[in-house]
Amino acid sequence: MQNLSKSKLLAFRQCPKRLWLEVNRPNVREDTSVTEAGFQMGREVGEIARQLYDPEGVGELVDAKLGGLGPALARSAALLDSSAPIFEAGFAAEGALAFVDIMLPLGKEPKRSWRIVGVKSSTSVKDYHRDDIAIQAFVARAAGVPLDSVALAHINSDWLYPGNEQYRGLLIENDLTDEAFERSDEVRHWIAVAQNLIQERSEPKVGLGTHCHDPSKCSFLAYCRSQEPQAEFPIEWLPRWQNKSSRDLNGTEPIKDLRDAPDRLLSEIQKRVKAHTLSGEPFFDQIGAAAELAQFGMPASFLDFETIQFAVPFWENTRPYQQIPFQFSHHGLSQTGTLDHLEFLNLSGDDPSKLFAEALITACGHVGPVFVYNAGFEVARIKELGERFPSLNDPLTAISERIVDLLPIARRYYYHPSQEGSWSIKSLLPAIASDISYDKLDGVKDGSMAATAYIEAIHPKTSFKRRDQIRRQLLDYCSLDTYALVRLWQHFVGQIHHRA
8 A cells, every 4th residue: 555645635635536647647647837836936935934943944854855755754753853843754654645844843852742834835724725734733643743733834915025035924824733633533534535546447437627626726637628528619618607697507417518508597798609609600899899999099008017926025025926017018009000119128136116117107108098908907016016116106097097908898899709708818819810829929928938937037047048038038928918909909990900
């Protein structure tokens, strides 16, 4: 019998099929760049936590990747006789294996006990964190650790980083001792069921559902989808199909095809998507779109931001997970129809916020609408910049008040069957401007890739040649975002496009 790791038991808690695939068919797993970024974020928070809980640096990190599992378990057991913190200690018992983020000694020999602290990069305690802590406590106690208490530490999103690598206050600790200890029988049951499950010769029959994304997107989702009967017109193409009214569609027999969705339970926009998807004919109220856009006049700006967020703040006077804008693209359309382009990108490694704000004010000028797509994002970032830099608040607020969101206009007046229920720019572009494409871009093709590329670019060890390559990739990507908005606007008002 193999010892199931904590992560595999948590996979079992999410979905039995996920566990079976983790053990028996790991080759069909698909991790995305977002998943990898999450792992990296967790590692960064873990490093800071070790500094906070061991400021004198006397503790020891048990690294199973260096010496292997057996030596790591043996070293962890030996360190229980020490009086210093232990990090990533590993224990195995009753068919389970767990590595503990932080172990802190309490008291002295012969009555020394230990306190466990699990560290998470989230900003609150989640239900699956409680499962996580319960597993750690169970395995440690079953392995003979004299455990006094367990806690979970998570990010304090209200904390403001004072700079100079002073991170006290970054984490909030929650005591979960009573709850974790009371769940021992429950954890033992999970282990027994999971052990039997992985011995099955065929994978469990589990259909797709909300568990595929809760508490995290499953890395086997693409595989599981490929095993399901494929609807010609998937019900998922209905916008907001998972809200209450759409859940009523499913009942005891889930509806998988748009053709089977009763119109009486659909919103107007869902009816439109259904009707035009099935007919294959686009919907376009060009007169209505042009009339709504005509009120805003000229000149016009088209704007898009790229941002970065760090679980552990990187710059002074910023908060965990604060969206820091590092790049914008601005296309400007003059009264005469001339199109120009301005852009900002700071790869110095310093906080780009103030320079970004100043460049934004210059680029947007003082008159005319500022078109964006999904305005809530840009408006929130502009407001935050104004709060951080009071001397710039008035001109930034003036820009914010000129913002016009093209997304609701697109939803009201346009739908093409190729959108498959989505109004993202990437979904609209093939229908309205087939001559341009994100697929033609080199390296950076979406926002998550832009954030990853930015982090690489500002790293001190990144070469000048690689940084210049990333610069060009980021500029090309962000420029395409705003040029796509120009083309969308031109399509809606009935103008022939002209590229700068």
